[in-house]
Amino acid sequence: MLRKAIAFAALGLFLTAGPVLAGTTEKEPQNVHWSFEGPFGKFDTAQVQRGYKVYREVCSACHAMEQMYFRNLGQKGGPFYDPEFKNPNDNPYVKSLAKDIQVKDIDSDTGDVIQRAAGTADRFPSPFPNEPAARASNGGALPPDLSVIVKAREGGPQYIYSLLTGFRNPPAGLTLGAGLHYNPWFPGDLSSSWSGAHDKVPEGGAIAMAPPLAAGKVTFDDKSPSTVEQQAKDVVAFLAWASDPKATERKQFGVGAMIYLLIFSVLLWFSYRRVWRNIGH
């Protein structure tokens, strides 16, 4: 019975995972192992810290993270959590990270728009004042907000990693417009830019984002090698944490809840057997 129920639920999963877009193609994401996978997975703090640096020094030039506040970096489960400072707003390291960034504010005396150093209660500032400005600076394309990007893409962390490391020289016969870059992992339909055989249209799409990462672009404080793969892995870990900052707490709570329910079910099973012992049915 239960097996059937589970199978039915699993089927539900399968149905939602099913859709394939007609005309659009992309490569299957690479299979990368993450420390935060599975019911017991946890974020690798050092990796998420490095990932924050990659976001701050590279991605944040174009991508906003409007759900994120600096205080989130120092909250429990966050990359810069310090048990000495339960309130992340007191965490001196988080304060100093915030102070490096300028945010817009209103001068309360004059009403003028001013720039000031960010505090822990400030949101991550957006690189562009509005959507048209963002599009104007990026050849008409809108850099998506990265707050929940790992949840907002089919394939999650594997997809983002594959995309970041997946820029390739376009194959002969593929002519892309100015400001577009070939990436086999980016979902798209390249048939209109393809001059080769009809049944050999390359997988993937044309993305307006130029290859963002390069070897040595970010210097990691812990002497990790600054390869494209390392940068990509680290920033994906950071984005995965930012997309679901309560993931570790949720899983730990879940293990307790499952054990509780399991014991409760066993007790109820024996109670059931005992209550029904004299009933022929």
Add this chain to the structure above:
Amino acid sequence: MSGHSTYEPKSGFERWLDVRLPILRFANDTVVTFPTPKNLNYWYTFGGILALMLGIQIVTGIVLAMHYVPHIDMAFNSVQRIKRDVNYGWLIQGMHANGASMFFLAVYVHMFRGLYYGSYKAPREVLWLLGCVIYLLMIITGFFGYVLPWGQMSFHGAVVITNLIGALPIVGPAITTWLWGGFAVDDATLNRFFSLHYLLPFVIAGVVALHIWALHVPGNSNPKGVEVKSDADTVPFHPYYTVKDGFAISVFLLLYASFVFFAPDILGDAVNYVKANPLVTPAHIVPEWYLLPFYAILRAVPDKLLGVLTMGGAIACLFVLPWLDTSKVRSMRYRPAIRLWYFIFFVVCIILGFCGAHAPDDQLIRGVAGMQIGDANINSFVWLSRFATLYYFAYFLVITPLIGLTETPLPVPESISEPILSHPAAMPAGAAASPEMRG
């Protein structure tokens, strides 16, 4: 609610209350001493599971409504804020979103159980009708709820579904405008959907009360499909079914918790984590898994109005089922002629779900281009859903009435506690063929 009350007030206060408002007597007769057939199996525990799910949805929903902001510019962020900053918001939101899926999973098991054991037959037609009303209200409530996070799928799903109503002649466009509160899905739409999403669960709770009332007048059906004849056939609801339902609920909660804690987004669509943008249509608009079969039926028909009517008809079939079934025998345990058709019907519903998840023109078998008949490519999900839709309706409108008239059912036991007396040889066959685990 029916029959003789055995409640005896024990204290002075209970005696005092009993002549003024016999609410304790009512509770006692309803959930303590209520005589329940003793042969109910685990398929019958889903009623209790559903009552619990309704409770969970209402309680988590009330808390969510304290933090949610029904405004197109803020709804998406407010849901994120609930998950990030509200104390245990991730848990409450996760329970609510996955609770909807679990609610539908349970209601489908409950409905297929009712179909198999003929629970809709006299004298339980009103009970069944009320159940259909609850299911319909659940669909509407679930749809309104899915719109609230205001992601891409929320918005474009709302556009697609509300436009369907516009296909109705004469009144359609007016109803659509009225639903929208304007001329497009916008802030007014979100506001009224939020209001209705808060209202309808209480309507459901009211109909559930009627459903339980209608259950307690004729009493439960049971896997043998024979009515209760004597006290030997029944046990009091408490403790026998409180403990059995309790065990089933606990196991069901294990499944529910595994989604909430370890895969909270797996039943949803990644696209709904992108804020709604009316100018960008997702490549593939699909409803949540529990509505996919109806979505497939809708798309199986090339004409929009006929598609909407067919989809409505698919639900309408459930309402008229008690009068379509001509069989004198209630439980399919003793109706071998229809059992196979029933299991095909179950598989067809699953197939319709698959069809709903795929684009209509997707190839069923990848890389096989042929199977062209005229201008129709049979190797496509739309054609599969057409055949499946045909079977869906045939099951209700042709198979069920015909088999009831032509079948030769197995001998039915005299009573719940007695085995078959007149045909001892038929007993093992009937028992072996019953697919369910005996509780």
